Amino acid sequence: xxxxxxxxxxDICQRGTSLTxxxxxxxxxxxxxxxxxxxxxxxTLIATANQGSEATYESGFVIDKFPISRPNLTFSTLTVSxxxxxxxxxxxxxxxTVYGYTFGSGTRLTVV
Amino acid sequence: GQQVMQIPQYxxxxxxxxFTTYCNSSTTLSNIQWxxxxxxxxxxxxxxxxxxxxxxxxxxxxxxxxxxxxNSSLHITATQTTDVGTYFCAAxxxxxxxxxxxxxxxxxxxxxP
Numbered sequence: 001x002x003x004x005x006x007x008x009x010x011d012i013c014q015r016g017t018s019l020t021x022x023x024x025x026x027x028x029x030x031x032x033x034x035x036x037x038x039x040x041x042x043x044t045l046i047a048t049a050n051q052g053s054e055a056t057y058e059s060g061f062v063i064d065k066f067p068i069s070r071p072n073l074t075f076s077t078l079t080v081s082x083x084x085x086x087x088x089x090x091x092x093x094x095x096x097t098v099y100g101y102t103f104g105s106g107t108r109l110t111v112v
Numbered sequence: 113g114q115q116v117m118q119i120p121q122y123x124x125x126x127x128x129x130x131f132t133t134y135c136n137s138s139t140t141l142s143n144i145q146w147x148x149x150x151x152x153x154x155x156x157x158x159x160x161x162x163x164x165x166x167x168x169x170x171x172x173x174x175x176x177x178x179x180x181x182x183n184s185s186l187h188i189t190a191t192q193t194t195d196v197g198t199y200f201c202a203a204x205x206x207x208x209x210x211x212x213x214x215x216x217x218x219x220x221x222x223x224x225p
């Protein structure tokens with residue numbers, strides 16, 4: 001199955017700043033997904049990223065706040081912009097293979 | 113929108129006891145998947161069920177897909193401390209295995225040695 005390298009694994013950021021999270025897949029994949037998981041909660045889909053087109057955002061998430069890049073079939077980034085403490089969460093990238101959905105190890109973000 | 117509910121939210125068992133988590137959808141599902149997330153970890157794919165009434169086993173884990181394809185269950189026989197974690201069911205949000213995945217609310221399993 002695909003292996004996803006995600007970084008950073010954790011960060012503590014000042015409010016008002018931005019953080020870019022990177023995910024590198026060891027094989028070419030069509031779709032990549034970005035999820036948010038707040039403490040003790042389930043995973044919520046932020047957006048779906050296809051190579052060569054704009055990401056598709058779920059209700060409650062907007063491109064200005066969570067811009068996504070997908071420059072090729074093995075890489076994607078998610079930026080959390082103008083952060084506030086409410087953005088403190090775990091962010092996970094994912095992709096689908098015939099073995100099921102594979103997740104990156106997650107980025108634990110704390111905004112102070 | 114599509115919702116996938118799980119019960120219970122939390123279960124605490126003694127090691128050796130059985131455990132079951134149930135997943136219910138408001139809509140008919142093309143397939144359902146199960147994931148395990150260890151504390152501090154990321155979700156790991158366990159299995160996918162596709163057929164109505166399908167039952168699959170992985171060692172002590174038994175997965176079932178309802179006849180109407182609206183519910184599913186995960187049963188663990190004789191729990192061990194290594195079973196600790198949160199178990200999520202998940203289903204495609206837009207139809208088809210390659211579409212976005214909607215996760216259930218999850219069941220946190222604690223196992224006391």
